[in-house]
Amino acid sequence: MQVDIGNALAAEADPGISRDALARLDEDVARAHDRIATGRAGEEFGYAALNLPERTDAAEIEATVEPLSDAEAILTVGIGGSALGAATISEALGGLDTEGKAADAAPLYVLDNVDPAHVREILTEVPLDRTAVNVVSRSGTTAETLSNFLVVREAMEAAGVDWTERTVVTTGEAGPLRELADRHDMPALDVPTGVPGRFSALSAVGLVPAAIQGHDIEGLLAGGQRAAESLAPSLFDCPAYAYGAVSYGVAQRGADINAVVPYAERLEFFAEWFAQLWAESLGKDGLGQTPARALGATDQHSQLQLYRAGPRDKLVTMVRPRERADRTIPETDIEGLSYLGGSTLGDLLDAEFEATEASLAAADRPSVRVEIDRLDAECVGELLYAMEAACVLYGELANVSTFDQPAVEWGKRAARGLLGGGEFEEAAAVADKTELVVE
Numbered sequence: 001m002q003v004d005i006g007n008a009l010a011a012e013a014d015p016g017i018s019r020d021a022l023a024r025l026d027e028d029v030a031r032a033h034d035r036i037a038t039g040r041a042g043e044e045f046g047y048a049a050l051n052l053p054e055r056t057d058a059a060e061i062e063a064t065v066e067p068l069s070d071a072e073a074i075l076t077v078g079i080g081g082s083a084l085g086a087a088t089i090s091e092a093l094g095g096l097d098t099e100g101k102a103a104d105a106a107p108l109y110v111l112d113n114v115d116p117a118h119v120r121e122i123l124t125e126v127p128l129d130r131t132a133v134n135v136v137s138r139s140g141t142t143a144e145t146l147s148n149f150l151v152v153r154e155a156m157e158a159a160g161v162d163w164t165e166r167t168v169v170t171t172g173e174a175g176p177l178r179e180l181a182d183r184h185d186m187p188a189l190d191v192p193t194g195v196p197g198r199f200s201a202l203s204a205v206g207l208v209p210a211a212i213q214g215h216d217i218e219g220l221l222a223g224g225q226r227a228a229e230s231l232a233p234s235l236f237d238c239p240a241y242a243y244g245a246v247s248y249g250v251a252q253r254g255a256d257i258n259a260v261v262p263y264a265e266r267l268e269f270f271a272e273w274f275a276q277l278w279a280e281s282l283g284k285d286g287l288g289q290t291p292a293r294a295l296g297a298t299d300q301h302s303q304l305q306l307y308r309a310g311p312r313d314k315l316v317t318m319v320r321p322r323e324r325a326d327r328t329i330p331e332t333d334i335e336g337l338s339y340l341g342g343s344t345l346g347d348l349l350d351a352e353f354e355a356t357e358a359s360l361a362a363a364d365r366p367s368v369r370v371e372i373d374r375l376d377a378e379c380v381g382e383l384l385y386a387m388e389a390a391c392v393l394y395g396e397l398a399n400v401s402t403f404d405q406p407a408v409e410w411g412k413r414a415a416r417g418l419l420g421g422g423e424f425e426e427a428a429a430v431a432d433k434t435e436l437v438v439e
């Protein structure tokens, strides 16, 4: 993976970071790297995530899902960190919904919301008797996930399918989901200890659907390991830290928003995964950098106007694979279009990428270029790990508590209280809402 931070330098962009400031920041990076290394060595909560490429047992995952390898569809039931990693990996490697049909892998459907219409659509679409269900919850108590799973289970029973035969559970050591798996003797995998959901993509949490689809999960872990080995005490030697440090540096200078723009349809979910990672880890104590999601080249024709000419509060992160399967644009004699003929759609996408980057630089807007070689298992594993390491580094530099999410849990308790799931003072706050209704 390669990161180019040139267009985030103060000489090119406002806000931007000067070379002197970057050199000073590099001293903080060295200290943060030491802290991260200590945390990893002690398997401390959160830091342990950066050991996953070594810790995750690919053979165990493959053996556990083997009885479901004939599945014609996969249904992941989870939310947040228990869904986005799997969706990101399966999409990047080919195998999300309809894309999967073209890619010859069982398509992955993700039930990560409790919108009844969405649930109904998915249950109508998947062949329940030939679907592998993967219910994923670290806590085993998340209301959305458990409710959806109860609905899926009921639908399978109604269709005469033995759901215990078609479900893999991924959960923590204890909790309702673990008890359910034990009671029905279902295949179950562990959410690794010490790893928050949003950092768990390179574990059973993110790898089960890819394993069922026959993707190279060893390759994903090897790519993660390659990024782990690239961690170094200077941002000038480590692409992941260069990205984390520059994001932090420009955020301190006013780039409160980080617009992530992959130039690959198969990385659309990556932007969603990144958004959870960045928002939930770094949005603390009045600090943080708001993730925005876009897709190149499509969103050049919508959001780019704002990114180039709106408030100077954004960093644009442009992500692309350097190689991709390509398709030639047919020659044409249509007047004014002949320049397109003979080049490829990939050439066009790359030209759009470079033109957008230049257009941001010409307007003094900071951007960072993140490139991977191609969209294969190793490069995807490397990208996910590097972004996690970048996030951990940013958290160290900002001195926030990267691995918790108290604000999210507040809302979870309030919703649970409202549904009669126990006494929670957060639920009482709902009744205190101030109204000023206009009809």
Ligand SMILES: O=P(O)(O)OC[C@H]1O[C@H](O)[C@H](O)[C@@H](O)[C@@H]1O
Pocket: 079, 080, 081, 082, 136, 137, 138, 139, 140, 141, 142, 145, 196, 197, 198, 280, 405, 408, 409
């Ligand atoms: O895996 P679960 O316990 O079901 O949690 C799923 C999600 O729940 C919360 O929203 C947390 O903030 C997320 O970080 C977590 O990924």
